[in-house]
Amino acid sequence: MPGTGVDGGTSTPVPSSTPLDPLITPSTDVPSGRVGTPAPSQRIRFVPTEVVLPGGAQAPVVPAGTVGDQLQVPSGARRVGWWDGGAEAGDPFGSVVLAGHVDTKTEGLGFFARLRKAEPGEYVVLRGAGRTATYRIDSKVSVPKDALATKSGAFDQTGAHRLVLITCTGAYDRNNGGYEDNLVVTATAIGLAK
Structure with a gap:
């Protein structure tokens, strides 16, 4: 079974200027959490020959x-x-x-x-x-x-x-x-x- 790699992405915090008023909905283009792309697996595996x-x-x-x-x-x-x-x-x-x-x-x-x-x-x-x-x-x-x-x-x-x-x-x-x-x-x- 292939192993999973470590998340190689960068985190993107929510900007501090995001309104906190519950009546205002944040824009959909503002990330709400960590965003990133997983790195390829670092695990090397092979069938022995x-x-x-x-x-x-x-x-x-x-x-x-x-x-x-x-x-x-x-x-x-x-x-x-x-x-x-x-x-x-x-x-x-x-x-x-x-x-x-x-x-x-x-x-x-x-x-x-x-x-x-x-x-x-x-x-x-x-x-x-x-x-x-x-x-x-x-x-x-x-x-x-x-x-x-x-x-x-x-x-x-x-x-x-x-x-x-x-x-x-x-x-x-x-x-x-x-x-x-x-x-x-x-x-x-x-x-x-x-």
């Missing part, structure tokens, strides 16, 4: 939707998905959610395997539409897969703006073809460049 992790590794980001309440992570070890139901970089609130593979059967380690080494205090950069947003990592937690949507808060769109990076972690379950847990890395916005 690239993510840069601590250490400088970068990967393309593509939109990712949900099917049956499940986020569809893009195929390919090096691609990352931006949840199109979440916030954009620079939004005033809500989570920018990115998800990527820790590994794949055919391509080996995934781009988000690097999240296992990411630490609080390090930086993640999002780029898109000629813009850049920088986030500082606050936390890194492991969450059971069945609790990701309900208990982790990763998809929360009502709180303060933040970046949430999600990948798989924990023990690999060969019978079900997946990992038991998700790694959730949360970061706070610290800068936005035009």
